[in-house]
Amino acid sequence: MRIYTVDSFTDRPFAGNPAGVCLLDSPVPDAWMQALAAEMRHSETAFVLTRDDGPHSLRWFTPEVEVQLCGHATLATAHILYSLGASGRLEFSTLSGILTTDRSDDGLITMDFPASPPVETEAPESLLAALGVRGLWIGRSRFDYVVEVESADVVRSATPDLDLLRGIDARGVVVTARGDGTPADFVSRFFGPRVGVPEDPVTGSAHCMLSPYWSAKLGRDALVGEQLSARGGVVRTTLRGDRVELAGHATTIWSGTLDITPTVA
Known part of the structure; x- marks a missing residue:
């Protein structure tokens, strides 16, 4: 499986918020995702399972817990999918419902999220x-x-x-x-x-x-x-x-291949 670190909400490396992005080949245990997020040590690591027949599955884990909503790791995920050839509007099925992203010609990615007024x-x-x-x-x-x-x-x-x-x-x-x-x-x-x-x-x-x-x-x-x-x-x-559009740029820092299988002892 491919894994990436992406700096989000910035147009230059080593700024913004780094997120892990793991492209899953198939569903994996929750405990394995949590363990990998702890290994990555970013504030969030995103796990995405792409689908051809509906919204992509997207989940986010801090080093300690799963969270219900994350902006910078969603931006990082969309950035990676666009860099791999995706285009147009992307849909993600998440714990906060369906979230969508679009990308402009200059690389600005806009996300559609639920508003949460205090x-x-x-x-x-x-x-x-x-x-x-x-x-x-x-x-x-x-x-x-x-x-x-x-x-x-x-x-x-x-x-x-x-x-x-x-x-x-x-x-x-x-x-x-x-x-x-x-x-x-x-x-x-x-x-x-x-x-x-x-x-x-x-x-x-x-x-x-x-x-x-x-x-x-x-x-x-x-x-x-x-x-x-x-x-x-x-x-x-x-x-x-009742929605908020959040927009920003992102920069890929590194990519690699996981040398472990998705199991937890």
Whole structure:
């Protein structure tokens, strides 16, 4: 089976968010996929089983758990399939329903994902203490907490207590603010130690929450989000009712062939 590492939400290598992409020949045990994801050590590894008669099967695993939605690994998967000759609209059957991708002539890949607007909520007692920030607004989506802070500089300089964050009952915690003169309309960082991802470099699925939140605040459906991790990355978002289009580029870093059979002792 072929396996790849792809840097997503970037047009240059060694930036954005690296994802593993494994092209399955046939269905494999869940435990084997989890073991391979732990071996790959990316925040997510995607496992895709292509089909000629319907949507491709797509699943995502962190080094510790399977997740229900992942943007950068979906982008990486589509990038690989397009590079191998696929064209037009691709459909994927996932734990979050049918997701689709398209690619423009310049290589920009657009994904159609479900929107997940955050609802204002009272913060868990340890949340702000773990983040070490003052929250202007705190909300919760299907998967994550989101905390708006006063500036992009606060987002950049945040040094959360990851042990405390691991105790928060959510997939992850997003810290966000308005952009500060960069091309980005808003900025963010994502911390998910509970699922084995201390800080995710660029989190596409979190923008399913950030897009409706910032579109409502800024009064525009089309926005640019920048994730201020050490690697950095850009996610273009367009809110379309209860769906969000997430767009970005991707770059293949390496490819290889697995020398193991899909079994787990």
